[in-house]
Amino acid sequence: MYDFESFQSCDTDDKKLENESVNQGIVENPVTFHCGQCNTVWADSRGICGEATSINSLICLEVTPDVTINSGREWSPDGLFSACVYNTLQCAGCLCLMGVILYSTPQHLSALRNLFLLKKDKMYCYIFSTGQTVKASTLNFNVTPVGERVSELRQLIQETESHLSDVSAVMDDTRANEATSSVQSTS
Numbered sequence: 185m186y187d188f189e190s191f192q193s194c195d196t197d198d199k200k201l202e203n204e205s206v207n208q209g210i211v212e213n214p215v216t217f218h219c220g221q222c223n224t225v226w227a228d229s230r231g232i233c234g235e236a237t238s239i240n241s242l243i244c245l246e247v248t249p250d251v252t253i254n255s256g257r258e259w260s261p262d263g264l265f266s267a268c269v270y271n272t273l274q275c276a277g278c279l280c281l282m283g284v285i286l287y288s289t290p291q292h293l294s295a296l297r298n299l300f301l302l303k304k305d306k307m308y309c310y311i312f313s314t315g316q317t318v319k320a321s322t323l324n325f326n327v328t329p330v331g332e333r334v335s336e337l338r339q340l341i342q343e344t345e346s347h348l349s350d351v352s353a354v355m356d357d358t359r360a361n362e363a364t365s366s367v368q369s370t371s
């Protein structure tokens with residue numbers, strides 16, 4: 185059975201950063217997120233879209249290939265994720281279970297569906313600007329409303345995809361023209 189207990193609290197001895205602007209300065213700059221047990225990189229700040237404080241987790245659109253999505257769908261009959269269907273996430277380095285992807289949820293968790301939810305108390309952050317490592321539980325990543333950030337990122341992905349299809353259309357045209365001109369030059 186999956187250990188949902190550790191989703192519930194952020195009960196470390198770490199002091200939260202008291203200065204909000206220090207926190208802001210850190211979380212808005214490049215940070216990588218690592219396994220607290222084996223140092224494997226799980227994600228970086230580009231893939232983070234916020235924090236779900238109610239389940240003590242970071243919300244990510246993207247994780248590294250070192251986060252394994254376990255294939256069996258599971259169902260939780262009670263507790264924090266009562267009536268949810270989910271897949272567990274596992275660290276490829278040390279095999280610890282470190283998060284979930286929720287698929288089917290009650291309404292109050294619907295904003296978190298299909299996103300990677302990584303337990304904060306299982307990870308630490310490497311801060312590029314200062315070269316420091318700190319426990320993720322000492323930082324607050326809830327900098328923008330999650331819904332906004334998610335739709336922003338999804339829009340960005342869509343735009344990038346449409347640019348890519350434009351580029352490939354142009355390349356197809358170019359190739360077609362080249363083919364035509366080479367036919368013309370050899371005739």
Ligand SMILES: [Zn+2]
Nearest residue numbers: 219222275278
């Ligand atoms: Zn690990």
